[in-house]
Amino acid sequence: MTSTAGVDSRILRAPHPVPGAPDNWKRFFSFNTDAKVIGIQYIATALFFLLVGGLLAMIMRGELITPEADLVDRTVYNGLYTMHGTIMLFLFIFPVLNGLNNLLIPCMIGAPDMAFPKLNAAAFWMVPVFGVILMASFLVPGGPASSGWWSYPPVSLQNPLGHLINGEALWILAVALSGISSIMGAVNFVTTILRMRAPGMTLGRMPIFCWTALSAQTIQLIGLPALTGGAVMLLFDLAVGTSFYRPEGGGDPVLYQHFFWFYSHPAVYVIILPVFGVFSELFPVYARKPLFGYPFVAGASLVIVGLSLIVWVHHMFPSGVPQWMRDVFMVTTMLIAVPTGIKVFAWLGTL
Numbered sequence: 001m002t003s004t005a006g007v008d009s010r011i012l013r014a015p016h017p018v019p020g021a022p023d024n025w026k027r028f029f030s031f032n033t034d035a036k037v038i039g040i041q042y043i044a045t046a047l048f049f050l051l052v053g054g055l056l057a058m059i060m061r062g063e064l065i066t067p068e069a070d071l072v073d074r075t076v077y078n079g080l081y082t083m084h085g086t087i088m089l090f091l092f093i094f095p096v097l098n099g100l101n102n103l104l105i106p107c108m109i110g111a112p113d114m115a116f117p118k119l120n121a122a123a124f125w126m127v128p129v130f131g132v133i134l135m136a137s138f139l140v141p142g143g144p145a146s147s148g149w150w151s152y153p154p155v156s157l158q159n160p161l162g163h164l165i166n167g168e169a170l171w172i173l174a175v176a177l178s179g180i181s182s183i184m185g186a187v188n189f190v191t192t193i194l195r196m197r198a199p200g201m202t203l204g205r206m207p208i209f210c211w212t213a214l215s216a217q218t219i220q221l222i223g224l225p226a227l228t229g230g231a232v233m234l235l236f237d238l239a240v241g242t243s244f245y246r247p248e249g250g251g252d253p254v255l256y257q258h259f260f261w262f263y264s265h266p267a268v269y270v271i272i273l274p275v276f277g278v279f280s281e282l283f284p285v286y287a288r289k290p291l292f293g294y295p296f297v298a299g300a301s302l303v304i305v306g307l308s309l310i311v312w313v314h315h316m317f318p319s320g321v322p323q324w325m326r327d328v329f330m331v332t333t334m335l336i337a338v339p340t341g342i343k344v345f346a347w348l349g350t351l
Helices: 024-029 035-063 074-109 117-136 167-195 208-239 253-264 266-287 294-308 323-335 337-350
Strands: none
Touching (some): 024 035, 035 117, 074 117, 074 167, 074 266, 117 167, 167 208, 208 253, 208 266, 208 294, 253 266, 266 294, 266 337, 294 337
């Protein structure tokens, strides 16, 4: 039996493929339940839509070179603006973070895979589906949604009643599907972290990245149902003629703003918390010492979860909210800087 540098040659051979499993690159285009494969699928899809969203941004910047409408008219520009923001948030940032979670979390906690592999795969394959739905809005009469990536009513309700296939309706449907996909992913991540840690991997010994991922996905579980439900209600108003947000029918447009920002402000922390986790993993490596104040850094992530859910009204100060509400949310907005500051001081202490 031959060996190379003292290593058994059998170890150097590629492992036998699993029966029925796609070979090599084909597995990345299949309904694969391997968390590592799904992680790469997420990241590759996110990078593709990054190029799409970046192209839309370049068209907008080209239009702004001169005051005249040289490249696109104002309606198309509003559509590009709306689609750029939506793509970058729902089809780039969230998928790339989910890909990172799939690649790192099972390895960091010693889990063989995610808690619900099939649910994990289903959550990913909804991403290209609502991506196609979103891009298809460029092909329908009237063009894509043009009421901003927030889609406030009554501006977003200006399409004629009864016309389901229009840009605004496709935008709402895509956002609702994105919410469902992210909720499915959040259930998987939270369950995996809480229930599938290796023996000896207590919460107090868990890597900080896992703490930040747990915190971010908890926000997803709490906040996303509000956005998804609010989007479905908006779709009913647009396509069926209900009056959840129509003032002429007794609805309240500000109600949609509450639904939207109850999730969309905490979404900022869904994005930044995993980045904080990466920083907290890298600094100890380069400083060659343990993270300073580990319990406080982990606890600060959980505090951010709680405070992030009670700051959303600061996005609505121009909408006529009561003064007492302005005062309360002004205070909570300032308080949320405290746990973030704890992380910064811990990094400085580590360095």
